[in-house]
Amino acid sequence: MSGHGPSVAIACQGGGSHSAFTAGALQRLLPAVDTEYDLVGLSGTSGGALCAVRAWYGLLSDGPDHAGELLEDVWCDVAATTPPSFLLNESLVWHKRLQNRMLPAADISPYATPGAVGHDWYLSLLDRHIAFEEFDSLTDEAPPHVTIGTVNVNSGVFETFTDDAITPKAVLASAAFPLLYEAVELNGHWHWDGLFSQNPPIREFLTSDRPKPDEIWVIQIEPQTRDDRPTSLAEITDRRQELSGNLSLNQELFFVRKVNDWVERGYLPDDFKHVEIRRLQLDKTLTAASKRDRDPRFIEDLMETGRAEADAFLDRLPE
Numbered sequence: 010m011s012g013h014g015p016s017v018a019i020a021c022q023g024g025g026s027h028s029a030f031t032a033g034a035l036q037r038l039l040p041a042v043d044t045e046y047d048l049v050g051l052s053g054t055s056g057g058a059l060c061a062v063r064a065w066y067g068l069l070s071d072g073p074d075h076a077g078e079l080l081e082d083v084w085c086d087v088a089a090t091t092p093p094s095f096l097l098n099e100s101l102v103w104h105k106r107l108q109n110r111m112l113p114a115a116d117i118s119p120y121a122t123p124g125a126v127g128h129d130w131y132l133s134l135l136d137r138h139i140a141f142e143e144f145d146s147l148t149d150e151a152p153p154h155v156t157i158g159t160v161n162v163n164s165g166v167f168e169t170f171t172d173d174a175i176t177p178k179a180v181l182a183s184a185a186f187p188l189l190y191e192a193v194e195l196n197g198h199w200h201w202d203g204l205f206s207q208n209p210p211i212r213e214f215l216t217s218d219r220p221k222p223d224e225i226w227v228i229q230i231e232p233q234t235r236d237d238r239p240t241s242l243a244e245i246t247d248r249r250q251e252l253s254g255n256l257s258l259n260q261e262l263f264f265v266r267k268v269n270d271w272v273e274r275g276y277l278p279d280d281f282k283h284v285e286i287r288r289l290q291l292d293k294t295l296t297a298a299s300k301r302d303r304d305p306r307f308i309e310d311l312m313e314t315g316r317a318e319a320d321a322f323l324d325r326l327p328e
Contacts (some may be wrong), residue, residue, distance in 0.1 A: 020261075028056025030230065034228050036077035059135075070147065144175065224285040
């Protein structure tokens with residue numbers, strides 16, 4: 010990538026269909042970074058992993074504009090556009106809405122349903138849009154590097170996969186929400202959605218032997234604050250899930266701030282430096298149920314919101 014200014018790493022928080030916001034934001038951020046900054050890293054979890062890997066593949070294969078086109082393509086494919094997929098989408102969303110209101114709508118284990126269908130659909134999506142067999146050669150063109158997160162169900166340990174270590178099954182594992190997907194086997198262990206681990210991976214930007222960024226830009230899906238008090242069962246459930254989704258993100262950012270503090274106190278080697286944290290946030294009141302919503306209009310609205318928020322974010326950056 011170009012070296013026109015400060016080095017930047019972009020971290021993409023996961024959030025199911027809400028990650029379409031991330032795709033729209035990246036469509037604006039990547040060309041700006043290419044002309045004015047030096048992109049050294051991307052990371053993501055769940056839907057954020059899909060966006061990060063797709064963007065990385067597009068960047069290294071044909072540049073930022075191509076990456077933006079690829080992000081558009083994959084999210085158009087995610088959208089439920091056929092009658093069967095639309096009906097399935099509506100049933101999943103309404104099932105979650107009923108649960109959030111504590112109405113009778115029991116969860117069913119994915120092992121008691123055709124869970125492999127979900128796996129096959131996601132792997133087919135990845136196969137149509139990402140040429141994983143090219144990752145070995147693309148890694149030679151890095152930076153930027155890309156990292157995605159999962160959680161090892163057996164050991165309870167967070168695990169990350171970087172560059173050519175990323176496989177279709179690793180991206181699937183990062184999105185394998187346990188009530189929807191069966192666990193994914195990687196290297197002899199079972200893995201679930203990275204939402205339970207690093208959401209998204211950030212500390213690797215500082216601890217790896219790869220170039221460290223001057224700035225980390227976080228595309229945050231879950232709202233950090235709410236002005237109102239949740240009182241209904243649905244509101245309480247939504248806010249609880251938002252807080253849960255931000256726990257790991259805030260832990261990752263605490264690590265960066267702690268490193269910054271150690272740098273200022275002179276406790277760390279010279280290859281460590283102060284890293285600025287900037288956030289680009291989805292500023293919409295959405296429900297947990299809508300994370301399952303693949304309605305094409307909803308997906309496009311989120312992408313357009315992401316583009317608009319990214320434009321505003323870039324305008325706020327210091328000259």
